[in-house]
Amino acid sequence: MSSHHESILREPLVTGENITYSKVTEDILVPVENKPNKAWWIGFIVSALGAGLWVFSVSWTFWFGIGEWGLNKTVGWAWDITGFVWWVGIGHAGTLISAVLLLFRQNWRNSINRSAEAMTIFAVICAATYIISHMGRPWLFTWALPLPNQFGSLWVNFNSPLVWDVFAISTYFSVSLVFWYTGLLPDIATIRDRAVGTRRRVYSILSFGWNGSVKTWQRFELVSLILAGVSTPLVLSVHTIVSMDFATSLVPGWHTTIFPPYFVAGAIFSGFAMVQTLLLITRKVMNFENYITMFHIESMNKIIILTGSIVGVAYLTELFIAWYSGVEYEQYAFLNRVSGPYWWAYWIMMTCNVISPQLFWFKKIRTSIALSWILSIVVNIGMWFERFVIIVTSLHRDYLPSSWVMFYPSWVDVGVFIGSIGVFFTLFLLFLRVLPAIAMAEVKLLLKSSSDQAKRKLIAEKAVDSGEAEYYLESLEKYDSISPKVAEYQKV
Amino acid sequence: MSNIKYILGHFEDPDDLMHGIDKLQENSVSIYDVYTPMPIHGIEDKLGIKRSRLGKVAFGFGLTGTITAISMITYMLVIDWPMNIGGKPHFAFPDFIPIMFELTVLFAAFGMVGTYFFVNHMAPGRAPRVMDLRASNDRFVIAIDARTNTSHDQIDNILKEAGAVEIKHNERKYVSYE
Numbered sequence: 001m002s003s004h005h006e007s008i009l010r011e012p013l014v015t016g017e018n019i020t021y022s023k024v025t026e027d028i029l030v031p032v033e034n035k036p037n038k039a040w041w042i043g044f045i046v047s048a049l050g051a052g053l054w055v056f057s058v059s060w061t062f063w064f065g066i067g068e069w070g071l072n073k074t075v076g077w078a079w080d081i082t083g084f085v086w087w088v089g090i091g092h093a094g095t096l097i098s099a100v101l102l103l104f105r106q107n108w109r110n111s112i113n114r115s116a117e118a119m120t121i122f123a124v125i126c127a128a129t130y131i132i133s134h135m136g137r138p139w140l141f142t143w144a145l146p147l148p149n150q151f152g153s154l155w156v157n158f159n160s161p162l163v164w165d166v167f168a169i170s171t172y173f174s175v176s177l178v179f180w181y182t183g184l185l186p187d188i189a190t191i192r193d194r195a196v197g198t199r200r201r202v203y204s205i206l207s208f209g210w211n212g213s214v215k216t217w218q219r220f221e222l223v224s225l226i227l228a229g230v231s232t233p234l235v236l237s238v239h240t241i242v243s244m245d246f247a248t249s250l251v252p253g254w255h256t257t258i259f260p261p262y263f264v265a266g267a268i269f270s271g272f273a274m275v276q277t278l279l280l281i282t283r284k285v286m287n288f289e290n291y292i293t294m295f296h297i298e299s300m301n302k303i304i305i306l307t308g309s310i311v312g313v314a315y316l317t318e319l320f321i322a323w324y325s326g327v328e329y330e331q332y333a334f335l336n337r338v339s340g341p342y343w344w345a346y347w348i349m350m351t352c353n354v355i356s357p358q359l360f361w362f363k364k365i366r367t368s369i370a371l372s373w374i375l376s377i378v379v380n381i382g383m384w385f386e387r388f389v390i391i392v393t394s395l396h397r398d399y400l401p402s403s404w405v406m407f408y409p410s411w412v413d414v415g416v417f418i419g420s421i422g423v424f425f426t427l428f429l430l431f432l433r434v435l436p437a438i439a440m441a442e443v444k445l446l447l448k449s450s451s452d453q454a455k456r457k458l459i460a461e462k463a464v465d466s467g468e469a470e471y472y473l474e475s476l477e478k479y480d481s482i483s484p485k486v487a488e489y490q491k492v
Numbered sequence: 493m494s495n496i497k498y499i500l501g502h503f504e505d506p507d508d509l510m511h512g513i514d515k516l517q518e519n520s521v522s523i524y525d526v527y528t529p530m531p532i533h534g535i536e537d538k539l540g541i542k543r544s545r546l547g548k549v550a551f552g553f554g555l556t557g558t559i560t561a562i563s564m565i566t567y568m569l570v571i572d573w574p575m576n577i578g579g580k581p582h583f584a585f586p587d588f589i590p591i592m593f594e595l596t597v598l599f600a601a602f603g604m605v606g607t608y609f610f611v612n613h614m615a616p617g618r619a620p621r622v623m624d625l626r627a628s629n630d631r632f633v634i635a636i637d638a639r640t641n642t643s644h645d646q647i648d649n650i651l652k653e654a655g656a657v658e659i660k661h662n663e664r665k666y667v668s669y670e
Binding site: 020021022025146152153154155156157158159161163164167168171174175178179182185186189190192193194204205206207208209210211212213214215216217218219220221222223226227230231233234237241440441442444445448 | 504505506507525526527528529530531532535536539541544546547550554564565568569572573575577584587588590591593594595597598600601602604605608609611612613614615616617618619620621622623625626627628629630
């Protein structure tokens with residue numbers, strides 16, 4: 001029942017005074033029900049310009065072919081697949097937050113899952129556009145699907161991880177979309193019931209006729225749980241299969257059994273960093289400080305340090321196994337990574353992904369908003385370089401020294417990459433304007449058990465151990481931005 | 493005979509709502525439905541609502557997906573156009589597992605959500621059948637059919653005692669129709 005109280009030692013998930021159910025609605029719908037502010041417009045215009053650059057660069061690629069990219073006969077995959085894997089990886093945090101944390105009953109996911117899932121969908125859109133544009137003749141993308149055709153039918157080769165990837169990414173995208181949209185229905189209904197005129201009609205269509213009856217909610221909860229249950233192995237399978245695009249090849253540096261777990265950890269790592277990048281700004285600009293609290297930020301930083309360390313172990317394991325295998329090609333591939341012409345890319349990756357996230361062991365850094373934001377950007381950069389290192393440094397020196405080359409991106413490569421970031425932010429900013437960025441119904445669930453207000457009430461009623469109450473208030477004052485008025489409660 | 497169709501009891505707190513349900517049931521007032529802005533845990537047992545069977549639906553659809561995948565791949569790669577790939581067996585089962593898995597998830601998710609929309613009569617553009625507009629915001633609403641429960645004053649009193657902040661006698665079932 002909703003009146004169950006949780007331990008006072010747990011940090012509150014909703015802060016602020018006089019938070020009622022209607023205040024939750026009001027607070028979260030401010031950006032949706034009002035005209036956007038200046039910050040939004042500036043962000044939107046910059047992002048839309050980026051999206052414009054993307055349209056231009058991709059059209060250029062379609063028109064002139066992928067010869068316009070910096071690829072050459074040795075390096076046949078470079079920024080395209082780097083960008084693809086980077087975006088897919090970023091997408092994974094959304095599913096992790098919405099599905100895995102739901103299965104583990106981590107209530108702190110309730111206020112960040114919505115925007116993280118939106119981020120997943122937009123990131124996968126960016127990734128998919130890379131897939132289409134790297135095909136060279138994108139209008140033939142149907143050849144990747146098992147459709148009857150004029151050649152026999154000549155079917156796709158189901159033994160190939162590239163075909164698995166087509167299935168994995170499209171399943172992942174569509175299931176994430178369904179999960180996200182189903183979760184949105186009650187919140188869209190809230191907007192609908194508050195709106196008038198055309199807005200009301202639009203949100204009415206979008207709400208699918210949601211009415212919040214007992215049976216609707218009961219089924220809704222089961223649907224969410226089962227979707228979480230199927231999405232969890234799905235998200236693991238997606239990046240596993242992405243890594244198999246490399247791992248099942250025979251290229252030294254790619255042909256590694258460690259790839260699936262290493263890629264999945266890296267994906268969660270980069271995804272959480274991107275969630276952090278987005279939410280730290282969103283909570284400030286949209287005044288969501290009461291819902292996305294320091295506890296949320298710190299929890300995400302803890303996941304970043306955990307997954308960052310897993311990635312670090314994976315890097316070292318790769319090096320060790322390369323040496324231990326005794327295969328000279330493998331040994332050379334890794335020696336070349338660390339100290340070859342692309343040494344700087346390798347060490348940027350090492351620094352950004354393994355060394356700098358270790359700073360999060362310090363609680364002071366973990367709970368500093370500015371540092372968290374900077375480090376999240378650093379992680380994003382590092383993870384981009386990880387994919388670049390894996391792809392380009394493994395390819396650029398192949399078996400034939402006469403074909404050893406370096407890769408130089410053309411302006412089209414840069415345009416597509418920067419443009420894809422523009423597309424991502426354009427979609428995200430539009431999302432913030434038209435849909436609630438925090439799952440209102442799920443936050444309302446926390447109000448009576450996990451809010452600061454509910455815990456204060458317990459303290460005031462002397463329902464909890466005074467030592468524990470003191471610990472609770474102290475930790476709030478020490479690490480959170482809110483003022484808990486310890487003195488006021490010391491009397492109690 | 494009055495024209496009142498439904499009596500709505502508004503609560504501000506889910507615990508009060510639960511209390512209200514108890515009180516109404518003690519007085520053998522039948523509850524038509526309860527509308528809330530968030531899921532209330534434990535309310536299904538109180539109202540005697542059965543466990544949802546959507547889990548079984550999801551399993552069924554998932555299994556369909558698995559079978560679809562394996563039959564499709566076997567037909568294409570083993571029966572219709574077997575290809576010699578390094579002399580390896582045509583029926584390379586381990587290679588089929590990833591797509592079998594993906595289609596299982598795809599079918600389970602879409603089948604279950606489709607069924608969910610179907611059984612709840614939800615569809616894009618469907619006119620919302622809402623009895624009170626605040627039920628999606630901050631009010632927990634018990635709806636009582638006024639035709640079958642005739643002692644309206646008694647119901648009002650029960651609701652009030654249980655902590656209802658507002659009681660409405662509606663002559664229309666759904667306020668959302670314009």
